Amino acid sequence: MSDRSQTRKAPGELLLSLRGISKNFGAVSALTDIDLDIHAGEVVALVGDNGAGKSTLVKVLAGVHQASSGSIEFQGKPVTMASPAAALQLGIATVFQDLALCENLDVVANIFLGQELNPLRLDEVAMEVRAWTLLNELAARIPSVREPIASLSGGQRQTVAIARSLLLNPKIIMLDEPTAALGVAQTAEVLNLVERVRDKGLGVIMISHNMEDVRAVADRIVVLRLGRNNGVFTPDASNQELVGAITGATDNAVSRRADRLREAAGEAI
Amino acid sequence: MSQQLDRADARVSHATGLSGTIKAFLDRVKSGDLGSLPVVVGLAIIWTVFTVLNPIFLSPNNLVNLLFDCSTTGVIALGIVCVLMLGEIDLSVGSMSGVGSAMIGVLWVNQGVPLPVAIGTAVALGALIGAVYATLRNRLGMPSFVSTLSGLLALLGLQLYMLGATGSINLPYGSKMVEFGQLMILPAWMSYTLALIPGIVMLVVGRSTNARRRAANLSAGSSTGLILKAVFTTIALLAIVFYLSLGRGVPWMFALFVALVLAMNYALTRTQWGRSMKAVGGNAEAARRAGINVRGIYISAFMLCSALAALGGVLSAARLASSSQQAGTGDVNLNAIAAAVIGGTSLFGGRGTAFSALLGIIVIQSIANGLTLLNLNSSLRYMITGAVLAIAVIVDSLARQSRASHGRG
Ligand SMILES: Nc1ncnc2c1ncn2[C@@H]1O[C@H](COP(=O)(O)OP(=O)(O)OP(=O)(O)O)[C@@H](O)[C@H]1O
Ligand SMILES: [Mg+2]
Numbered sequence: 146m147s148d149r150s151q152t153r154k155a156p157g158e159l160l161l162s163l164r165g166i167s168k169n170f171g172a173v174s175a176l177t178d179i180d181l182d183i184h185a186g187e188v189v190a191l192v193g194d195n196g197a198g199k200s201t202l203v204k205v206l207a208g209v210h211q212a213s214s215g216s217i218e219f220q221g222k223p224v225t226m227a228s229p230a231a232a233l234q235l236g237i238a239t240v241f242q243d244l245a246l247c248e249n250l251d252v253v254a255n256i257f258l259g260q261e262l263n264p265l266r267l268d269e270v271a272m273e274v275r276a277w278t279l280l281n282e283l284a285a286r287i288p289s290v291r292e293p294i295a296s297l298s299g300g301q302r303q304t305v306a307i308a309r310s311l312l313l314n315p316k317i318i319m320l321d322e323p324t325a326a327l328g329v330a331q332t333a334e335v336l337n338l339v340e341r342v343r344d345k346g347l348g349v350i351m352i353s354h355n356m357e358d359v360r361a362v363a364d365r366i367v368v369l370r371l372g373r374n375n376g377v378f379t380p381d382a383s384n385q386e387l388v389g390a391i392t393g394a395t396d397n398a399v400s401r402r403a404d405r406l407r408e409a410a411g412e413a414i
Numbered sequence: 415m416s417q418q419l420d421r422a423d424a425r426v427s428h429a430t431g432l433s434g435t436i437k438a439f440l441d442r443v444k445s446g447d448l449g450s451l452p453v454v455v456g457l458a459i460i461w462t463v464f465t466v467l468n469p470i471f472l473s474p475n476n477l478v479n480l481l482f483d484c485s486t487t488g489v490i491a492l493g494i495v496c497v498l499m500l501g502e503i504d505l506s507v508g509s510m511s512g513v514g515s516a517m518i519g520v521l522w523v524n525q526g527v528p529l530p531v532a533i534g535t536a537v538a539l540g541a542l543i544g545a546v547y548a549t550l551r552n553r554l555g556m557p558s559f560v561s562t563l564s565g566l567l568a569l570l571g572l573q574l575y576m577l578g579a580t581g582s583i584n585l586p587y588g589s590k591m592v593e594f595g596q597l598m599i600l601p602a603w604m605s606y607t608l609a610l611i612p613g614i615v616m617l618v619v620g621r622s623t624n625a626r627r628r629a630a631n632l633s634a635g636s637s638t639g640l641i642l643k644a645v646f647t648t649i650a651l652l653a654i655v656f657y658l659s660l661g662r663g664v665p666w667m668f669a670l671f672v673a674l675v676l677a678m679n680y681a682l683t684r685t686q687w688g689r690s691m692k693a694v695g696g697n698a699e700a701a702r703r704a705g706i707n708v709r710g711i712y713i714s715a716f717m718l719c720s721a722l723a724a725l726g727g728v729l730s731a732a733r734l735a736s737s738s739q740q741a742g743t744g745d746v747n748l749n750a751i752a753a754a755v756i757g758g759t760s761l762f763g764g765r766g767t768a769f770s771a772l773l774g775i776i777v778i779q780s781i782a783n784g785l786t787l788l789n790l791n792s793s794l795r796y797m798i799t800g801a802v803l804a805i806a807v808i809v810d811s812l813a814r815q816s817r818a819s820h821g822r823g
C-alpha cells in the first residue's frame with residue numbers, strides 16, 4: 146500500500162462536473178452550493194457525518210431527486226438528470242444506501258430489473274448465467290438466485306445491489322455505504338472491485354464512514370458538512386485533519402476521546 | 415463433472431427426483447407461498463357439496479352452461495388481475511362493462527355500424543377511460559380507489575344515457591353475435607386437438623430449456639418429472655373435454671376467455687412488461703430507480719383493465735342477447751374483483767397470476783349456479799359469495815404474514 150501513489154495513473158478525462166448544486170426539501174437545505182469533479186479512473190470518497198447530505202448528493206446524480214439549482218456537466222456537456230432512467234442512460238450506476246430492491250422478485254430478476262435480456266421472450270438461462278458470473282466476481286455467498294430477495298441477509302442483498310450496478314458497464318459507479326453490512330471477505334472483495342473498476346477507467350464515488358476503507362482505495366476524499374463542501378483531502382491526510390473537517394471543529398468528540406485515552410494510558414505508567 | 419454454477423452452496427438442499435419435487439412443494443406451501451392451492455381445495459369442497467345436494471350440478475350440460483357464464487365476468491376479472499398486481503383497484507369495471515354492452519346495442523343494432531367496428535369502439539373507449547384513471551393517479555396522485563369510484567357512477571350515468579328511454583335494446587336472434595354468446599361450440603376434433611397442445615408445448619419448451627441450462631452448466635430439472643407433468647396435464651385436459659362432450663361441448667366463448675388468460679399469463683411471466691408490473695407492485699420506488707417507466711406501467715395496467723371490462727360487457731350483451739340498463743350492475747363488479755382475489759392474486763400488490771381469474775370465476779359461478787339449482791334466490795347467493803370472498807382475503811393476509819416470517823417477500 147505504501148507505493149500506491151506511484152502505481153496510480155494520473156486521473157483521466159473529466160467525466161462529471163457539478164457546480165453550485167443545491168437541494169432543498171421544503172425548509173431544509175440538504176445541499177448548498179456543492180462543487181464536485183469526477184475523472185475517469187479515479188475513486189472519490191465522499192465522507193461526512195450523519196445527515197451531511199451525502200446520500201442526497203448521490204440521489205441528485207442518480208436522477209432520483211432533481212437539484213433545486215446548480216449545473217451538472219457530463220463529459221463536457223450540460224445534462225439534466227430528469228429521471229433515474231436518464232442517469233442510467235448516461236452510464237451512471239448507483240448502489241443506494243437503502244438498496245432499492247424488489248423483495249418479491251428473485252435475485253436474477255432484481256439484477257436485471259429494467260434491463261432484461263430479450264424483452265418479448267425473457268432469456269432466463271442467459272440472465273441466470275450472467276447473474277452468477279457477477280455474483281462470483283464479488284465472492285457472493287448466495288445460496289440460490291431463484292429465491293425472492295426477502296429471504297436474503299442484509300449483506301447478501303447489498304452484494305446483489307452491487308452486482309446490479311455492474312451489469313450495464315457504466316462510466317461512473319456510485320456506491321452509498323457499500324460495505325456497511327458486509328463481512329470481512331466481502332468487504333475486501335468490494336474494495337478490490339472498486340480498484341478493478343477504477344483501473345478499467347471508470348469513475349467511482351464511494352460513501353463510507355469507515356476511514357480505513359476510504360484511505361485504502363480513495364484518490365481524493367471530499368468532505369461534506371451540513372450540506373456544504375468542507376474540504377478535499379488526499380488519502381495521506383491525518384486522522385485529526387479529516388475528523389476535524391467532518392465534525393467541523395478541532396475540539397470534537399473524537400479528539401476528546403483520544404486525549405482521554407492517552408491521559409489514562411499516561412496515568413497508568 | 416464440474417461443479418454446477420447454482421449448486422455451489424452446500425447449505426441449500428436441492429430437490430432431486432419426484433419425492434424431492436413433492437417435498438419442495440410442501441415446503442413452499444408451509445412458508446405461505448400458496449399459489450393456487452387454496453382455490454383448488456375450495457373448488458373441490460364447493461363442487462362436492464353441490465353435487466351431494468343436487469346431482470344435476472355435475473351433469474355435463476350444466477357445466478357447459480357454467481363455462482358460458484364464467485366467460486363474461488372472467489374476462490373482466492382478468493383485467494382486475496392487472497391492477498391488483500400493482501396494488502391498485504378498479505371499482506368501476508361493472509359500470510364499464512355496462513357501457514361496453516350498451517355501445518353494442520346503440521352502435522350495432524340502432525346505428526347499423528358494422529359489428530367489428532362497434533366492438534372495437536367499445537374496447538377503445540374502455541382503454542381511454544383506463545388512461546384517464548392512470549393519468550389522475552400519475553399527475554394528481556389521486557388514489558385509484560377514489561377515481562374509479564367516481565368513474566363507477568359516471569359510467570353508470572353514461573350507460574343509462576346511451577340506452578335512453580326504452581332502457582333496453584335487443585340483439586337480433588340468429589345473429590352471429592348472439593350465437594357466439596349462447597350456442598357456438600367448438601367442434602369435437604378441435605377441442606381434443608387444443609387439449610393436446612399445452613402438454614406438447616410443456617414438453618418441447620421444457621426440454622429445450624433443460625438442454626440450454628445443462629449447456630450453460632446450470633442445474634436442470636429431471637426429464638421424468640417433465641414428462642410426468644406433461645402427461646398428467648394432457649390426460650386432465652382430455653378428460654375435461656371428454657366429459658364436456660357428453661353434453662354440448664366446449665363453448666367458443668370459453669375458449670376465447672382461456673386464450674386471453676394464456677396470453678396474459680405469457681405477458682406477465684415471460685416479458686419485460688410483466689416483470690416490470692411485478693416490480694412496480696412490489697416496490698414502485700425501487701422500480702423507478704431501476705429505470706422502469708413506472709407511469710407507463712400504471713397507464714398500461716389501467717388501460718388493459720378497463721378495455722377488458724368493456725370487452726366483458728360486449729360478451730355479456732351477446733350472452734343475454736340484449737343491452738340493458740341492468741348489464742354490469744348488481745354483483746358483476748364485486749364478482750370480478752372477488753374472482754381475482756379468490757383465485758390467489760394478492761390485494762397487496764406484486765403477486766398474482768392470470769390463472770387466478772380463471773380459477774376464481776369458476777368458484778364464484780359454481781356458487782351462483784349451484785344455488786340456482788337448489789332454487790335458492792340471490793339473497794343467499796350474495797351472503798355466500800361475500801363469505802367466500804372474506805375467506806379468500808383472510809387466506810391472502812395469513813399467507814402474506816407467513817411469507818414475511820419465512821422470507822419469501
Ligand atoms: N426525502 C427527503 N425529504 C426531506 N428531507 C430529506 C429527504 N432526504 C434527506 N433529507 C434531509 O437531508 C439531510 C441530508 O440527508 P442525507 O440522507 O443526504 O444524509 P447522509 O449524509 O447520507 O447521512 P447518513 O450518513 O446518515 O447516510 C438530512 O437532514 C435529511 O433529513
Ligand atoms: Mg446516507
